[in-house]
Amino acid sequence: MPQLAILRQPPEPIHADLVNRDEKTDLALLPTRVSGRVTNGSEPGTFQHQWPGVYAEARFRGGAVTVRFDDAINRARITIDGGAGGVVEVSRPGSADLRISGLAPVPHNIRMDKISESFSLASFGGFFVASDGDALPPPDARPKLIEFIGDSDTVGYGGRAQRRDCSADQVFAATDSTQTFVSRVAAHFQADYRIIARSGIKLMRHDGDAEPQMVERYARALPDEADSTPAPEPAADIIVIALGPNDVVSNAPTHLVGRDRRRLSFEYQHALVDFVRAREGRNPQALFVLLAFSEYGNDLIDAHRAAEKALREGGARITLVVLPWRDRRGCHWHSSPRDHATTADRLIAAIAAAERDQAQ
Numbered sequence: 001m002p003q004l005a006i007l008r009q010p011p012e013p014i015h016a017d018l019v020n021r022d023e024k025t026d027l028a029l030l031p032t033r034v035s036g037r038v039t040n041g042s043e044p045g046t047f048q049h050q051w052p053g054v055y056a057e058a059r060f061r062g063g064a065v066t067v068r069f070d071d072a073i074n075r076a077r078i079t080i081d082g083g084a085g086g087v088v089e090v091s092r093p094g095s096a097d098l099r100i101s102g103l104a105p106v107p108h109n110i111r112m113d114k115i116s117e118s119f120s121l122a123s124f125g126g127f128f129v130a131s132d133g134d135a136l137p138p139p140d141a142r143p144k145l146i147e148f149i150g151d152s153d154t155v156g157y158g159g160r161a162q163r164r165d166c167s168a169d170q171v172f173a174a175t176d177s178t179q180t181f182v183s184r185v186a187a188h189f190q191a192d193y194r195i196i197a198r199s200g201i202k203l204m205r206h207d208g209d210a211e212p213q214m215v216e217r218y219a220r221a222l223p224d225e226a227d228s229t230p231a232p233e234p235a236a237d238i239i240v241i242a243l244g245p246n247d248v249v250s251n252a253p254t255h256l257v258g259r260d261r262r263r264l265s266f267e268y269q270h271a272l273v274d275f276v277r278a279r280e281g282r283n284p285q286a287l288f289v290l291l292a293f294s295e296y297g298n299d300l301i302d303a304h305r306a307a308e309k310a311l312r313e314g315g316a317r318i319t320l321v322v323l324p325w326r327d328r329r330g331c332h333w334h335s336s337p338r339d340h341a342t343t344a345d346r347l348i349a350a351i352a353a354a355e356r357d358q359a360q
Contacts, residue, residue, distance in 0.1 A: 002094055007077075008087035014080075014102040016088045022097050026131040027066060030058040033138040035145075035192045036114075039221035040231045045126035047231065050222045052155050053148075053177040053195030055113045056124060062133020064101040065110055068125025069093040075116040077178065081109055089115075097128075107136060115176045117155045117199060121222060144191035145234055147283075148182045149214065150242035152199035153293070156180040158331025159340060166331035174331055181335075184344035185240075189351070194236065198223060202246040204271040206264075214243060215275060235283045238351060241276070242291035244268055248300045262299065269303040273310050280316060287354050288318040289347065295325050317358070321350045 004018050029045045036054030038047040046068075047056075067078055071093055078088040078098065085108055090098055110127055129135055148154050158166055161174035177183070177195060186193040202213040217223040221230035247268045276288055288311070292304040301322055308320040323343055329336040335343070 001092070002096065003091040004093075004098070005089050006086065007089055008083055010084060010086050012102065012104065014086045014100055016098060016100045018090065018093055018096045018098055020097070021068065021095055021125075022066065022099075027128040028131070028133075028135050030060055030127040030129060030135045031138045032056050032058045032127060033141065034231070036194055037196055037221055037233070038231050039228050041123055041125075043125070046123060048121055048123050048222065049114060050118060050121055050224065051196055051198075052114065052117050053182065053193065053197075054124075055111060056127070057109065057111045057139050058127040059107060059109050059136035059138055060127070060129045060133055061105070061107045061136060062129050063103045063105045064099065064130060064133065065103070065108070066128040066130075067098040067100070067110075067112060068128065069098065069123075070095045070125055071122035073116075073118045073120050074114055074122050075172070077113045077115050079111045079113070105133075109139060113178050115178050116172060117157065117175055117177075119224070121224075141234070142190055142192045144189050144237045145194065146186055146189065146191045146238040146240065147194045147236035148197065148240045148242065149218070150195075150197040150240075150291075151201050151246055152197075153335050154180070154182060154195060154197035154242050155199055156182075156340070157199050157334045159335050159337060161331045162329070164329060164331065164333055171331045179337065179340070181340045181343035181347060184340065185347050185351070188344070188348050189238075191237070194233065200246060201243070203243045203268060203275060204247060206247070215271065218275075236286050238287045238289065239279055239283060240289045240291060240347065241272070242293075243272070244300050244303065245293060245296045247271075248303060249296045265299040265303040268300075269306045269310075272303065272307040276307070276311055276316060276318070277314070286317065287351065287358075288316055289350060289354075290318065290320045291343070291347070292320065292322045293326075294323055295328070317354070319350050319354050321346050
């Protein structure tokens with residue numbers, strides 16, 4: 001069932017309601033800036049999405065705004081004026097308009113964040129202002145763009161839970177892509193971000209795998225549709241790759257020891273090198289950051305170290321961050337808020353050091 005909550009009220013309270021889609025002609029579409037991997041919809045201002053972490057931003061002048069959804073599977077957070085003008089969260093709104101009123105009749109910024117993970121297609125229908133308001137140009141892009149490529153840890157799977165044993169509904173409620181190391185790192189560098197991540201995904205397809213993995217899904221606007229083409233998107237300044245646990249550890253049966261595990265590590269190392277080189281062609285100035293999780297063991301760390309060495313010798317701008325053992329108190333042993341803070345701190349330090357070296 002659709003749900004709506006006003007999470008933060010400004011000094012003068014706002015009102016929010018989910019209503020049937022409004023086809024009135026006095027609603028004007030706001031120009032919108034979108035960050036994240038999407039494909040353009042059939043109507044102006046609309047887009048379809050399946051990857052996590054997508055967000056859209058616009059500006060308007062007026063006392064009310066309408067946000068249009070065609071989405072029965074996700075949670076979204078609407079933030080006005082960075083939160084000072086109010087924060088509204090909707091869950092599985094379906095084909096509906098979110099009307100927010102009671103705003104001061106002055107210029108406002110509005111942002112929609114998709115905060116859940118979905119394995120089905122959904123659509124965003126844009127922002128609208130009534131005839132007594134004014135559409136303003138959207139916010140400018142931020143100085144940097146950081147792309148994060150990963151699995152469930154990058155998505156933020158179940159990270160806000162206070163337990164490891166979670167139901168599907170608890171995972172849904174505890175997953176929030178805006179409360180992860182991704183958002184912390186991006187905020188520190190005043191950057192936009194693009195998340196290409198999926199829970200359970202591997203970098204490469206292994207023997208017996210029927211499903212395509214990141215090597216195949218990466219270029220898709222919609223990860224489950226092979227022929228989907230992303231809307232035009234800028235090159236990234238920094239690319240963080242946090243893959244490998246599902247290749248080297250989770251994929252390996254417990255009886256695989258010694259030579260067999262080393263083989264998986266070797267295969268992953270070479271696939272990672274090829275994957276980074278493919279991304280270099282699209283992002284020629286990017287700094288690449290490889291993220292390795294200590295709790296998954298030396299096979300994974302050794303593969304990352306070997307890949308970093310090969311790529312550095314090949315001329316790539318690259319650095320490796322090996323994370324310390326973390327508590328993993330989120331759902332199903334996933335990263336907790338504390339873990340995300342630790343990861344962000346390590347990434348911020350590594351990126352800052354690499355940028356200082358580049359400037360010298």
